[in-house]
Amino acid sequence: MNNNNRWFIAAAGVLMQVAFGAVYAWSVFRIPLSKARGWNIAEVTTAFEIAIFVVGLAAFAGGLWMKRMGPRPVALTAAVLYGLGTMLAGRAHDLTTLYLTYGVIGGVGLGLGYIVPIATLVRWFPDKRGMITGLAVAGFGAGALVTAPAANALIASVGVGRTFEVLGLVYLVVVFVCALAMRNPPEGYAPAGYSPSTAQIARAASHEFTLRQALGTWQWYGLWLTLFLNTTAGISIISQASPMAQEISNVSAATAAGMVGLISIANGSGRFLWAWLSDSIGRRSVFLIMFGIQAVAFLLLSQVHQFALLSMLAFVILLCYGGGFGTMPAFATDYFGPGQIGSIYGLMLTAWGCAAVFGPSLVAEIRQATGHYRDAMLWLALATLVSSLVPLLLRAPKERRSRELRFEGANEAHGIRT
Numbered sequence: 073m074n075n076n077n078r079w080f081i082a083a084a085g086v087l088m089q090v091a092f093g094a095v096y097a098w099s100v101f102r103i104p105l106s107k108a109r110g111w112n113i114a115e116v117t118t119a120f121e122i123a124i125f126v127v128g129l130a131a132f133a134g135g136l137w138m139k140r141m142g143p144r145p146v147a148l149t150a151a152v153l154y155g156l157g158t159m160l161a162g163r164a165h166d167l168t169t170l171y172l173t174y175g176v177i178g179g180v181g182l183g184l185g186y187i188v189p190i191a192t193l194v195r196w197f198p199d200k201r202g203m204i205t206g207l208a209v210a211g212f213g214a215g216a217l218v219t220a221p222a223a224n225a226l227i228a229s230v231g232v233g234r235t236f237e238v239l240g241l242v243y244l245v246v247v248f249v250c251a252l253a254m255r256n257p258p259e260g261y262a263p264a265g266y267s268p269s270t271a272q273i274a275r276a277a278s279h280e281f282t283l284r285q286a287l288g289t290w291q292w293y294g295l296w297l298t299l300f301l302n303t304t305a306g307i308s309i310i311s312q313a314s315p316m317a318q319e320i321s322n323v324s325a326a327t328a329a330g331m332v333g334l335i336s337i338a339n340g341s342g343r344f345l346w347a348w349l350s351d352s353i354g355r356r357s358v359f360l361i362m363f364g365i366q367a368v369a370f371l372l373l374s375q376v377h378q379f380a381l382l383s384m385l386a387f388v389i390l391l392c393y394g395g396g397f398g399t400m401p402a403f404a405t406d407y408f409g410p411g412q413i414g415s416i417y418g419l420m421l422t423a424w425g426c427a428a429v430f431g432p433s434l435v436a437e438i439r440q441a442t443g444h445y446r447d448a449m450l451w452l453a454l455a456t457l458v459s460s461l462v463p464l465l466l467r468a469p470k471e472r473r474s475r476e477l478r479f480e481g482a483n484e485a486h487g488i489r490t
Contacts, residue, residue: 078196078263082204084253085189086211088147091246092154092182093215094239095123096336100223104232105170115167121428122175123182128422130183135414136283137184138191143414147188147251153181155244162236174236185247186212187421188254190401191414195257199266201405202355206347206398213340213394217333280411281469283419289469291407292416294462296423298359299400301459303427304434305366305452306393309335309386311432316445317386321379331383338390346395347402355403356463362392363460370453374446397424407468 098120105116134146157178164170189208197204219239226235286292309316313335317328350358369385376382404417438448 078257081196081253081255082193082207084250085193085208088185088189088247088250089208089211090215090218091243091250092185093212093340094219094243095120095178095182096213096216096339097219097223099332100220100227101232101236104227108232109165111167116170118167119161119170119174122171123179124428125425126176126179127183127186128419128425130180131187131418131421132183132415133418134184134187135191135412135416135418138188138414139412142256143188143192143254144251146184147254148248150181150185150188151244151247151251154178154185154247155181155240155242157181157240158243159237159240162233162240183418183421185251187414187418188251190417191410192254192256194401194405194410194413195261197263198261198410199263200351201402202347202349202351202399203344205401205405206344206350209347209397209401210340210344210394212397213336213343216336217340220333220336280409281407281416283412283415286408286412286416287419291466291469292420294466295400295404295407296420298459298462298466299396299420300423300427301455301462302359302362302366302393302396303424304431305370305456305459306339306390306396306431307427308431308435308448308452309389310339310393312435312439312445313386317379317382320377320445321382323379327379331379331386334383335386335390338387339394342391342394343398345391345398347398350399350402355399355406356466358395358399359403359463360460362395363456363463366392367453367457367460370449370456374449374453 098117102113102116105111106113134150137146157173157176157180161170161174161178164173190205193204193208194201223235223239226238230238281289313332314325314328317323317331318325346358346362366389369388373382373385373389376385400420401413401417404420405413408416434451435445435448438451439445442448
């Protein structure tokens, strides 16, 4: 397959991620669902939290399945489950059904599908790993920008239940068609004329790790913790953006909604920009810079009252939030190789689900205890500053492989097969 065709696969992968990223438009459905079904906001929000928590587990399962069957069957199954779960949510008239359809069925489809473009494209683009994974997950970050206005218009014209059915059908068709393009490159594939740079050779994994071998290194847990800490910081702002803006800056709900749209742009663009930069300066450097920037931004957030400054600082934090999702797949591939990255990074995505529960709860509890957001922002400033120690300590697990090679060589010298 030539280089032009790999870009066709990339385009299909990005479009898949746009459909999956529609999950971030959930806030559009909260009030209409509450009014139509008589549920409170917390009960409606739980469906979104269940879906995000399920993503990590399903992504891990999808990675294992991809190893045996390739990306296409996983992506096709994801299309059916994600679309069907969303459509059935439109017919849910009790919370249990809503949680089962949107949260579990839709969440499983989302997790299965999310890992497919990432794990596939790092194989097709060994020359641009950071850039291509950033581009793929930028599509996910942009999904809400595409879906939110369409969902608002549909809700106004046909109601919230029918809107779920229409959008679910669109998701199913879009993801299913894009899934047909998903395939792995030939063994040992390299794009024409590709010659790895010194920096790429230095970053490359010393061998292809299996999932079990990766979990036997401390680096896997270091990467998990890095993703968890970065996600916790950003999702704390996502979960509180509108009420925080109204409280701190005394703006209307409509004005605060403008900031929500702004940080959605930051989330999407940060996924590409930081990942692209990581190809030049390295993944560790990107995370060190992002944690440092967030520490300063959260510190300033504890002091500002002007809406413009608040929006600017939230924009910066969400750039870094998106940057974590854009950079981490390439980071994990650098350390463990692309061969089983689907399952290795898929399991790592459980950090996303854990952060989605921990971050918003932490901010909400501090806000409730103190009566304001200032102390929560100070705690997050300290947390992000301390978090920079994790990427600072990370090193590629090359020493482990050197010991394995020496051990295998010694056994073969004595006629022992391993």
